[in-house]
Every structure is written in C-alpha cells, then in structure tokens.
Amino acid sequence: MSDTISQALFERARAVIPGGVNSPVRAFRAVGGNPVFIARAKGARVFGEDGSEYVDYVGSWGPALLGHAHPDVIRAVQEAAEGGLSFGAPTSREVRFAEAVRALYPGIEKLRCVSSGTEATMSAIRVARGFTRRDVIVKFEGCYHGHADHLLVKAGSGLATFGVPDSAGVPEGTAKTTLTLAFNDIPALEALFAARGGEIAAVIVEPVVGNMGCVPPEPGFLEAILSLCRKHGAISIFDEVMTGCRLARGGAQERYGLRADLTTLGKIIGGGMPLAAYGGREDVMNVVAPLGPVYQAGTLSGNPVAVAAGLATIERLVPEVYEKVEKLGAALEAGFKDAAAKAGVPATVQRVGSMITLFFNDKPVRSWAEASQSDTKRFAAWHAGMLSRGIYWPPSQYEAAFLSAAHTDEDITRTVEAARASLG
Numbered sequence: 001m002s003d004t005i006s007q008a009l010f011e012r013a014r015a016v017i018p019g020g021v022n023s024p025v026r027a028f029r030a031v032g033g034n035p036v037f038i039a040r041a042k043g044a045r046v047f048g049e050d051g052s053e054y055v056d057y058v059g060s061w062g063p064a065l066l067g068h069a070h071p072d073v074i075r076a077v078q079e080a081a082e083g084g085l086s087f088g089a090p091t092s093r094e095v096r097f098a099e100a101v102r103a104l105y106p107g108i109e110k111l112r113c114v115s116s117g118t119e120a121t122m123s124a125i126r127v128a129r130g131f132t133r134r135d136v137i138v139k140f141e142g143c144y145h146g147h148a149d150h151l152l153v154k155a156g157s158g159l160a161t162f163g164v165p166d167s168a169g170v171p172e173g174t175a176k177t178t179l180t181l182a183f184n185d186i187p188a189l190e191a192l193f194a195a196r197g198g199e200i201a202a203v204i205v206e207p208v209v210g211n212m213g214c215v216p217p218e219p220g221f222l223e224a225i226l227s228l229c230r231k232h233g234a235i236s237i238f239d240e241v242m243t244g245c246r247l248a249r250g251g252a253q254e255r256y257g258l259r260a261d262l263t264t265l266g267k268i269i270g271g272g273m274p275l276a277a278y279g280g281r282e283d284v285m286n287v288v289a290p291l292g293p294v295y296q297a298g299t300l301s302g303n304p305v306a307v308a309a310g311l312a313t314i315e316r317l318v319p320e321v322y323e324k325v326e327k328l329g330a331a332l333e334a335g336f337k338d339a340a341a342k343a344g345v346p347a348t349v350q351r352v353g354s355m356i357t358l359f360f361n362d363k364p365v366r367s368w369a370e371a372s373q374s375d376t377k378r379f380a381a382w383h384a385g386m387l388s389r390g391i392y393w394p395p396s397q398y399e400a401a402f403l404s405a406a407h408t409d410e411d412i413t414r415t416v417e418a419a420r421a422s423l424g
C-alpha cells in the first residue's frame with residue numbers, strides 16, 4: 001500500500017484525469033493499491049512525494065539506461081533550454097543527432113525525428129504502405145507498437161494488462177488491414193505470406209518483446225521475417241523503441257547481426273525527453289514529404305532540448321554500460337531463479353541483457369498464448385511485497401523490467417532479498 005500523500009494526490013488526480021493517470025499502466029490497477037506519486041529520481045532511485053525511496057526497475061519504461069538525471073544529460077538540457085525551447089526550423093543539433101543515430105544502425109540510411117514511439121511506428125507503417133502501395137500490415141499477438149488505430153489489434157502492454165487487446169474506437173475497416181500472428185510462429189508466417197504475400201505492405205515486430213513481459217525471439221524467427229519480406233516485396237519494420245540502444249548500442253539488430261528495412265526508435269535515444277525516430281533504407285525513406293508523397297510532420301519534431309538530451313545520452317553509450325547491465329542482469333536472473341526454486345513457486349525468469357521478467361508461470365514463455373497463462377494474482381501479491389520493501393517494479397506481469405548502468409551489486413542483492421521475502 002502506498003503512502004497517504006500519494007493516496008490524496010491520486011484522489012485529486014482521478015477527479016481531473018481519466019483513471020488519475022496519463023498512461024494506463026501507471027494506475028497500478030493490475031496489482032491493486034495506489035500508484036506512488038514520484039517527486040524526483042536520481043541514478044537507480046526514484047523518490048515518492050512522501051520522501052520514500054525505491055530501487056527503480058521501471059526506468060521511465062525504458063529511457064533511463066544511464067540512470068535518472070545523469071549530470072551530463074541534465075547539463076546538456078539546461079544549455080539547450082537557455083537557447084530557446086522550440087524554433088520549428090532546422091538546427092545543427094538535429095543534424096548531429098541524425099548522424100549519431102545513423103552511426104549506430106547500419107540499416108538506417110535516413111531518419112526522421114518525431115516526438116513519441118507511437119508517432120514513429122505510425123509513420124513507419126504509412127511509409128511502408130506508401131512505398132509498396134499495399135494496405136495490409138502484419139503484427140504479432142502481444143506486441144505493442146504505440147496507440148495508433150491500426151496497431152491496437154491484439155496488442156500487448158496496458159492492453160494485455162487490462163484484457164482489452166483490441167481497443168474500442170478503432171474502425172472495423174482499419175483493424176481489418178492488420179493481420180496478427182503468434183510471435184515465434186515461423187510456419188504461420190510462411191503460410192500467411194504464401195496465401196497473401198502480394199497484399200502485405202509490412203511486418204512490424206518487437207525483435208525482443210518487452211510488452212508481454214520479456215520474450216526473446218526463437219532462433220530463425222527474425223530471420224524468417226526479413227527473408228519473407230524480401231521475397232514478397234514487403235517492408236520489414238523492427239520496432240526498437242524499447243530495445244534500441246538497450247540490447248546493444250545498435251539495439252537488437254546489432255545483438256543478432258540483422259538489418260531491417262525500417263527501424264523505429266524512442267525511449268533511450270531521447271534520454272528521457274519526448275523524442276523518437278523512424279528511419280531505414282534510403283529508397284524507402286525518400287517517399288517522405290517533401291521528397292515524396294507520404295505526409296508526416298510535427299511542430300515539435302527535432303525539438304532542440306529533446307535532441308540535446310538524446311545526443312548527450314547517445315554519446316555516453318560506451319561498451320562499459322552494456323557490460324555492466326549484462327552482469328547485473330545475470331545476477332538478478334540467477335537470484336530470482338534461486339529464490340523461486342527455494343520458495344517452491346512455479347516461475348520462469350526470462351532476460352535479454354537489461355530487460356527481465358519474472359513470469360509466474362511454470363513453463364518458458366514464447367508467445368502471448370503462453371504469457372497469458374501466468375498467475376497474475378500471484379504477481380500482484382509479489383509486486384506489493386516488493387514495493388513494501390522499497391523495490392519499484394513494473395506494476396504488471398506483462399511489462400519488462402529494466403536495469404540501468406546506475407544500478408549496483410548492492411541494489412541487486414537487496415532486490416533478490418526482497419524477491420525472496422515477497423515470494424513467501
């Protein structure tokens with residue numbers, strides 16, 4: 001249970017904001033109790049309005065790979081802000097930013113800045129449709145790609161959490177052009193392409209899923225997407241809003257040695273500011289206005305303050321960051337496994353680098369059908385136990401937790417101890 005200050009704030013919030021939150025999962029509904037209202041954050045810690053302190057594994061849902069309020073990033077933001085908050089005109093900073101992102105992703109020859117992951121995926125889909133002159137898109141059950149109409153079909157994240165995978169308010173005609181398959185199901189993908197390959201504009205995928213909890217791709221799955229797209233003239237889109245710059249500097253594509261036609265990025269590349277991007281093959285990106293017929297625009301796109309935070313963050317993505325989170329992640333994974341085994345609780349720990357999920361499920365989770373078998377009641381009880389012990393874990397079974405370079409060995413020890421006690 002949360003503190004009385006947060007409770008009072010939540011009551012006020014609910015009177016003016018639907019559900020009291022500006023993004024659904026924040027409401028803590030899936031785990032019961034009230035959300036903690038955060039006053040500030042530093043490193044691997046978040047601090048509640050009542051002064052309470054937590055070891056944070058939400059990391060702003062992904063951006064905080066370097067830890068919160070990294071001094072260099074804050075300084076870059078302050079300096080940029082002094083020069084004006086927004087111009088709606090090109091800047092040298094955004095050119096440097098685009099060059100820095102391109103240097104990380106060999107598949108990105110050209111890119112556009114937008115302000116959220118939703119805009120990035122929505123725009124990438126439009127570009128793929130405009131380029132191929134086809135309408136059908138393929139996504140995988142349990143993957144979340146933001147809240148654009150045609151992507152809210154069998155989606156993960158909050159939709160999975162609240163059991164409304166298909167949002168109301170999406171016209172039937174729109175939803176019809178989105179076909180869904182089970183993640184990791186290569187035969188189903190092959191069959192779909194065999195039947196309707198000529199209609200498919202794009203396949204969009206979270207290369208490592210975070211939005212149904214952490215679910216890695218089985219060997220060959222991502223490769224099958226790339227090769228089937230190539231064979232049938234469809235565009236492959238790796239949605240690396242979450243995995244980008246997290247699983248490696250060059251995201252899942254670097255980690256697995258792959259290259260998609262289009263890539264969407266967000267979260268880490270904005271260093272905690274509203275900044276995202278989509279980009280990829282030059283011939284495909286050249287359909288974007290003013291060069292081509294696909295329209296996409298934004299008053300705040302390439303915002304100078306956001307871009308400054310992003311650049312400062314990208315410049316600090318050194319190999320040591322990834323070595324550290326890998327080591328911390330391995331320790332956390334081993335600790336959770338041991339704790340669950342000793343407590344006799346059916347559990348599966350899945351991790352790729354700094355993304356980790358403790359599924360209350362006795363079997364490995366490879367798809368939404370398997371993820372949805374998890375014991376969410378048990379997760380809720382465990383989550384409450386963790387929170388009461390000062391661990392701020394994502395408040396849903398169907399969200400990955402994130403490690404940062406600011407976490408320490410002591411944090412991991414403390415978290416494993418809390419997990420042990422909370423499983424009891």
Ligand code: PMP
Pocket residue numbers: 061116117118119121144145146147157206210211239240241242266267276
């Ligand atoms: N794609 C993925 C893979 C995501 O994880 C998210 C957000 N969690 C989005 C897209 C949407 O990004 P945003 O919330 O910035 O709109």
